[in-house]
Amino acid sequence: MTAQLISGTHLSQQIRRDLSQRVAALTARGRQPGLAVILVGDDPASAVYVRNKVKACADTGVLSVLEQYPASLPEAELLARIQALNADPRIHGILVQMPLPKHIQPQRVIEAISVAKDVDGYSVQSAGDLMAGLPGFRPCTPYGCMKLIESTGVSLKGKHAVVIGRSNTVGKPMALLLLQANATVTICHSATPDLGLFTRQADLVVAAVGRRNTLTADMVKPGAIVIDVGMNRVPEGEPDAGKLCGDVDFDGVAGLASWITPVPGGVGPMTITMLLSNTVESAERVAT
Ligand code: NAP
Numbered sequence: 001m002t003a004q005l006i007s008g009t010h011l012s013q014q015i016r017r018d019l020s021q022r023v024a025a026l027t028a029r030g031r032q033p034g035l036a037v038i039l040v041g042d043d044p045a046s047a048v049y050v051r052n053k054v055k056a057c058a059d060t061g062v063l064s065v066l067e068q069y070p071a072s073l074p075e076a077e078l079l080a081r082i083q084a085l086n087a088d089p090r091i092h093g094i095l096v097q098m099p100l101p102k103h104i105q106p107q108r109v110i111e112a113i114s115v116a117k118d119v120d121g122y123s124v125q126s127a128g129d130l131m132a133g134l135p136g137f138r139p140c141t142p143y144g145c146m147k148l149i150e151s152t153g154v155s156l157k158g159k160h161a162v163v164i165g166r167s168n169t170v171g172k173p174m175a176l177l178l179l180q181a182n183a184t185v186t187i188c189h190s191a192t193p194d195l196g197l198f199t200r201q202a203d204l205v206v207a208a209v210g211r212r213n214t215l216t217a218d219m220v221k222p223g224a225i226v227i228d229v230g231m232n233r234v235p236e237g238e239p240d241a242g243k244l245c246g247d248v249d250f251d252g253v254a255g256l257a258s259w260i261t262p263v264p265g266g267v268g269p270m271t272i273t274m275l276l277s278n279t280v281e282s283a284e285r286v287a288t
Pocket of ligand 1: 141164165166167168169170171188189190191192195208209210211214229230231232267268269271
């Protein structure tokens with residue numbers, strides 16, 4: 001392996017230490033940051049994500065208010081709860097865990113959250129703020145990826161960045177953040193005919209696809225920075241079956257890249273850390 005590892009676990013710990021101090025300062029002024037987490041239904045993966053977020057709040061001193069509802073909750077009742085939390089001065093961030101049951105329209109729910117408390121950065125207003133280069137909450141996963149890239153000390157100015165994936169929560173905001181950092185950005189997706197043609201030109205590749213081995217060594221320019229957002233499982237019948245893996249063939253690509261994130265321990269820990277960061281920032285905005 002020639003690449004240096006970008007450890008999201010390590011960077012997360014550093015950022016959380018700094019956040020804990022900011023939380024303590026706010027709490028001392030009677031303004032403890034508060035995050036409301038809403039879980040509707042009993043999806044087991046969502047329950048794990050929510051538990052991790054609540055634990056991260058406790059570890060950092062952020063107040064968390066967990067609201068759990070059955071899958072049958074009417075949409076109108078969920079919207080009414082969000083309105084109440086919008087008006088609650090103890091709460092500085094509101095997160096509704098996705099996916100929601102089929103009878104609830106996710107965009108309607110996201111738009112009901114006050115922009116000032118939209119710490120996931122998923123609303124149309126927050127997306128527009130990012131697009132226009134205005135202050136606002138950035139979606140946590142791409143925001144965390146930017147922090148990982150910054151931690152290498154490599155400037156993105158004039159570099160060619162290729163983002164694989166164009167979801168509203170990862171790929172698109174990632175591309176906009178890279179553009180803001182003065183990279184030249186290419187976005188690839190499932191209809192891109194020859195992915196390698198683009199990635200081989202890239203100084204930085206961000207893979208956010210959800211498909212194992214999407215990026216292999218033959219697709220990477222020597223010395224590139226590689227950020228792996230993917231979260232997949234090794235299929236049954238293969239060595240390491242069931243283990244968590246990313247979108248990048250780590251062993252092959254690490255032999256060529258200059259910097260690379262592992263899975264697990266790369267982007268994953270940063271997502272919750274940036275959620276905490278947005279919540280603390282929201283509380284600081286109110287407090288000043
Ligand atoms: P998504 O909404 O399913 O989007 C996947 C994107 O990949 C789509 O834009 C799709 O293109 C593109 N794609 C699919 N197959 C492709 C191919 N063969 N070549 C090139 N592009 C292809 O997923 P997401 O929410 O963005 O998440 C992506 C991955 O990141 C998933 O594994 C997810 O679990 C993971 N993730 C991790 C974290 C974390 O905290 N670590 C957070 C969020 C997501 P089309 O648009 O054309 O369909």
